[in-house]
Structures are given as structure tokens and as C-alpha cells.
Amino acid sequence: MRLKIFMNFDRTFVLRASxxxxxxxxxxxxxxxxxxxxxxxxxxxxxxxxxxxxxxxRDGWGEIAPLPGFSEETLDQAQKQAI
Known part of the structure; x- marks a missing residue:
């Protein structure tokens, strides 16, 4: 089930830095x-x-997914920090 969700998620933001x-x-x-x-x-x-x-x-994969009401930062703040 996770693989199906992963392959179908919307790529609304893609950043590449080499x-x-x-x-x-x-x-x-x-x-x-x-x-x-x-x-x-x-x-x-x-x-x-x-x-x-x-x-x-090698490739490494991870997730950033703050929970509204629990996490100190919002998803937009976490995205800015990741960039």
C-alpha cells in the first residue's frame, strides 16, 4: 500500500541541487x-x-511531515528550512 501511495503522490514541488x-x-x-x-x-x-x-x-530517503497542532513548525516552515 505504501508503494502505491508513493508512486501516485502529486509532485507539486521539486528542488534539485547538485x-x-x-x-x-x-x-x-x-x-x-x-x-x-x-x-x-x-x-x-x-x-x-x-x-x-x-x-x-547511494540514495537515502526520508520524510518531513509535521502534524498540525503538535509540531512546532508548519509544513511550509519545514520546507523552507530544508531548502
């Missing part, structure tokens, strides 16, 4: 949440975040 065979990509995603997930008296209708790929002879 220096001496090193690069990174950021892919912003927004996935609808079907369940009635409640976080601090608010319904979570979408899960949003960034998929991070870092390449330097």
Missing part, C-alpha cells in the same frame, strides 16, 4: 485521509509532507 555528484530532491505530497482521525479536536482530512531523497554514491 554539487560534486551530490544531490537532493524534495517532493511535496498531500494524501486524503479516509478515516475519521481527530487531532486535538480537529478532523485531519489530509496528510501532507515532504519526501526527501539524498544522493551521494
Amino acid at each position: 554539487m560534486a555528484e551530490k544531490s537532493f530532491n524534495l517532493y511535496r505530497y498531500s494524501i486524503p485521509v479516509d478515516s475519521q482521525l481527530i487531532l486535538r479536536d480537529r478532523f485531519l482530512k489530509r496528510r501532507e509532507g515532504l519526501i526527501v531523497r539524498v544522493s551521494c554514491s
